[in-house]
Amino acid sequence: MRASQDRSNNDLCRHWGLNHMEKRAHFSSKTVPYLLLLPQLAITLIFFYWPASQAIWQSFLMEDAFGLSSEFVGFDNYRHLFAQPEYYKAMSTTVVFSLAVGTLSLACALLLATQADKKLRGGEAFKTLLIWPYAVAPAIAGVLWIFMFHPSLGTLSQPIRALGLDWNPLLNGNHAMTLLVLSATWKQISYNFLFFLAGLQSIPRSVIEAAAIDGAKPIRRFWTIVFPLLSPTTFFLIVVNVVYVFFETFGIIDAVTGGGPAGQTTTLVYKVYADGRVGGDLGGSAAQSVILMVIVIALTAFQFKFVERKVQY
Amino acid sequence: MAGVSLDTVRKIYAGNVEAVKGVSLGIEDGSFCVLVGPSGCGKSTLLRMIAGLETISGGEVKIGDRVVNEIEPADRDIAMVFQNYALYPHMSVYDNMAYGLKNRKTPKDEIEKRVKEAARILAIESFLERKPRALSGGQRQRVAMGRAIVRKPQVFLFDEPLSNLDAKLRVQMRVEIKRLQRALGVTSIYVTHDQVEAMTLSDKLVVMSGGQIEQVGSPSEVYRRPETRFVATFIGSPPMNILPGKVEGNGRVSIGGQSLSVSDMRDGLAVGSDIEVGLRPEDVRAGATGQLSMNVDFVEELGATQLFHGKLGGADFIVQAPTGQIAADAKQLSLSIDPANVHLFDPQTTKRLGKA
């Protein structure tokens, strides 16, 4: 137990280069370092640790309808949560959403990055033209896409209707989800593209040239040499994309569907917001927050433990 | 200006690693002292303790008459030249040299005078406005020295200052450092692992190993009369040949059954006892009638000289001779040696077994 804890600490350390914690030369002072740390520690304690511990505490409380009093109810909020079909629905929605956005945006980004890696004339310009959507707010991305696919006025809705599909993302849950996936993917491609391109550029030319001399054709070269060497980047991006879909797509969902129609695009994070704000169920919302925290911590730990080491370099 | 003296100076790192084990040493005012030894021998740690960059775990460091153990580096009146130069990358050459003076509130015109003068001495006047990254390695090295000179300190400390330069530049800068030190007359302590640098630069040579001083002396003393087997093999290139031998009696030893006369030999060594015999490759003469015979395996050409590698009495042996003196295809050499050039060492203590 102790040993495995130490090991995962070491993994964390390696990831951030923490094993070289020490500078040879230092200053020494009894007060100055604490003063330097004070602003960050104060803000961290007030706005991170206190609310996080409050969330944990609240998840064990039940408030009355007016929020005037609350009583300790143990794991009732959690039990109640796992008795709700809506919660499972939100879970499956989140998983579907993550898988779809992750797969689509990684695939598109990889395709674009491999082409941009070809040292073409004007390659830098293409890079610039592909990375700027990173700067667009998720909510704005959502607005752009709902405008494009709006059932009555969207420029692309009519061609879809002409194909015989009764397109209406405002009423049809599947259509709504499709629209969310498209807009979330659109925004995420730039990030994945940049990292894939950096990963590709760090593969030594000589390795690829050696494979060519060994008689591997370009496509075979990609799958047998380039793709395996790219795996650290790929795994890193998978985790980042999952976290992205979990948390940062909140703005897209709120702008495009508001979790609807009929809760069909409500993800776990959106449900925390909706239950607390709209439903006024702070205990239940807090319990959901705690579960999300556990998921984030697990994801981060997973990233440190497996992504860092099990992947070949 | 001032001398430096060390009294049983120790450095113990966390985890009880003793990097410097009680070193005592006096460095005279105005002299050039070189600390030489393999990496990890404690020479850099010792220098950094003199600079005040490492705390002193035990003993006493004096600069002039002042004990400096508890004094900040800035107040020790020393200047240091680092291996990687440690120039401030965002400051011009001028500002790099002026920074220490500015921090000491030196008047502006005085700063300018001193920087200009140092720049003139080092021939770097033409790029005072440049940033360090626009300079070559040799030029950076000069700036680093300029930074030390402008301060007019009591002691210069050099931490392997030439090891980032290529071989040719290293030789050139070595000469310049020597010339500069002679001209300024500032006490200098210089750390290096390169024995050629150590020999050529020093007035006083300090050979270190395992956190201790092996020998102190002038370069020629250390070369002619190494006090331990370590010093014997560390100073000199190619290194001294060390052969196992036996004491034959007063003034004679034998190597693999071949007898050799020795002038510097301790009295009263038991006949037949084991002894190590050191012969420098350049001291051995090949001729028709030698006391020792050696089988040649191959020859290395160095231009002016040749190195003959082979076996003598079962051990590896090298002979250095001016090119052409020995036929390059010789398979067997008959070797003779001046009894004054034979060094004897105790196989257990590795100390020299010379006349008391």
Add this chain to the structure above:
Amino acid sequence: MVENRRYRNILAYLVLAVGVLIVAFPVYLAILASTFDAATIINGNMPLVPGDQAGENYYRTLFIGASRSTREPVSMMMLNSFIMAMGIAIGKILISILSAYAVVYYKFPLRRTAFWIIFITLMLPVEVRIYPTYKIVADLGLLDTYTGLILPLIASATGTLLFRQFFMTIPDELLEASKIDGAGAFRFFKDTLLPLSVTTMAALFVIQFIYGWNQYLWPLLITTKDNMQTIVIGIKKMLTTQDALTEWQIAMTTAVLAMVPPVFVVIFMQRFFVKGLVETEK
């Protein structure tokens, strides 16, 4: 490059061009919409070349606002967004460079503890602690204030880790040379560390400016007054009155305006943007 054949390059250009078009198309539509009047957009047959209402739309959006929903001039919202983004970016740089300096260049008993306290916050995005944080900000009387918008978002491990990483690459000898040159902790920070950190600061600035400008959930919760809302919130409110009432030409003009500052920053500070993104790894 192995087998640099012409047809492969043509294929590459083609793929990239299609990629750029797909990426650009939604934005092109938004720009188009900002040049038409409401009626043209509503009937669903918006032409694919710009109209002539741009001047009117941008003037109304910036200085008057949507008449049916938010009623706040978008220039005001942009100012709010700008203050928030700058506050977050500058505040984060400030507090994290100080804390990184303490953690890297000082030895003190609680150093490791302090570092881990900061480090753990990587795992607590604002979304998972949203209501308790809201309650604290409310209790501190910071609802509808810039301080309330900025403070809870400026403390995170990213900046500290980035500066720490950079400080670790600065050779020890530079500090030692400074010490011998008579510089203390403050002088070393001001004369050497700060000038050397400029690119790192720029990289962090770009990433955090975008992060701040694009914030959604947090301002949505803590701003209730119209004159405190940010542009990203404003545009969403323009859409809430479903369909028929939405003034699409104003909404899309606002969307275009909302994209300009961060996209501008990414394109013109691309070097710092890429550095910041890759080195903070998030």
